[in-house]
Each structure stands twice: as C-alpha cells, then as structure tokens.
C-alpha cells in the first residue's frame with residue numbers, strides 16, 4: 001500500500017475521475033483485469049468491486065482523505081459546494097467499480113447527509129448510517145469490508161448536535177423513559193458511552209456532552225478489537241471523530 005499522487009486541475013470542474021490516479025481512472029484500458037471465475041474469487045458477493053480494488057490499492061492516504069473532507073465541509077459551509085449534479089461520464093466510470101476515499105459512520109438523521117456535508121460526489125464516500133451512529137456487528141462488518149476490500153484508510157465517526165438517539169438514551173438513563181423494544185435495544189448500545197456525562201448539567205448541555213461522548217464510544221468500540229488496534233498501530237489506517245453542527249453546517253473534528 002502506498003500513497004497516490006492526485007492530479008488537481010483548477011482550470012475546469014473536477015470530476016471523480018480527476019481525483020483518481022490515472023491507472024484508477026481508466027482501469028479498463030490500463031489495467032488488464034484478471035478474468036477470475038466468479039466461484040474462485042475471495043468474495044463472490046462483491047465480484048466486480050473486489051477484482052478492481054484489489055489491484056489498485058487505496059484511493060487516498062488517511063491524512064489526504066481527512067484534508068479533503070475538511071475542504072469539502074468548508075465549501076459546504078461557504079455555500080460553494082461543487083457537486084449539485086453528477087456527470088454521466090462519472091456514472092459510467094463508477095459502474096466499473098468503486099474506490100471511495102473515506103468511510104463515514106454516521107447517524108440516520110435526515111439533517112446530516114454526509115455527501116452533502118462534505119461536498120462529496122458519487123463513489124467518494126463509503127457510508128454506514130444508523131441512528132445514533134451505533135456500533136453493531138452489522139456495522140462492524142460494513143467497516144471491515146471498507147477496510148479490507150475497498151481499502152479506505154480514513155474512518156470517521158460522525159455524530160451531530162441534537163441527536164435524537166442520544167437524547168433518548170439520556171432520557172432512558174436519567175428518567176427511566178421507556179421506548180419500544182427495538183428502539184430500546186438501539187439505546188442500550190449508546191448508554192455505556194454516556195456514563196461520563198455529568199447528570200447535574202442542564203439537559204441541553206448533557207445532550208451536547210452526550211453527542212461527543214457517543215462519538216468517542218463508537219470510536220472506542222471500533223478500536224477495541226485486535227484487528228482495529230493492529231491496523232491503527234501500523235500507522236496506515238486512521239480513525240477520527242467529528243460532530244456536525246446543525247446550525248452552522250460545520251463539522252468539528254474531535255482532537
């Protein structure tokens with residue numbers, strides 16, 4: 001695995017293909033693909049993706065990916081987002097396979113669409129969205145897929161201000177509020193991360209603290225595996241947390 005040189009052109013609108021190394025932008029021409037029979041591939045459920053990404057390596061390093069997310073969020077906040085529509089040539093290229101540059105674990109909240117928040121286009125972000133950005137076996141599986149097969153090097157847990165799942169988990173903890181059974185199961189995944197939230201704070205402050213604590217709790221769970229620790233210790237993969245501000249549109253990355 002190594003970093004890739006990114007071509008940047010300022011004289012015209014950039015496309016997805018511009019941001020890929022040349023070999024990745026045109027895999028059909030430059031990379032003779034092995035015509036491995038489907039049955040012998042390592043992951044038959046994602047055949048085209050596996051064939052393509054396994055030969056290309058990661059799209060961006062973790063640091064490059066984080067800088068790109070930050071730049072995209074700045075454009076979004078400034079009202080200068082670049083991707084109001086997607087070009088047909090980009091769709092045609094993406095039909096050959098995906099090479100997202102980052103993986104986002106975010107909340108389902110309709111006010112926090114990661115592609116828009118980071119001014120990213122089709123094929124650029126691999127996103128797992130679940131209420132409260134909780135970690136479950138299925139979420140873990142999706143993240144592992146992103147790491148092993150898509151080879152994104154940056155992973156972002158993205159919480160947001162006023163998260164209803166965090167509010168409900170706090171209400172359950174503080175007031176014994178009861179939710180329906182499956183919602184309660186979801187809240188149970190959030191509750192352990194809220195232990196550090198000061199119960200004497202005003203409720204708004206508790207939610208704000210709870211959102212950040214929940215992001216850190218999800219990060220902790222991702223790192224608290226032998227595989228997670230090993231990958232981060234290698235210094236290639238990077239896990240960061242962020243909180244989206246509903247009123248400003250800004251993502252505050254946690255330090």
Ligand SMILES: [Zn+2]
Nearest residue numbers: 107109163164
């Ligand atoms: Zn939420």
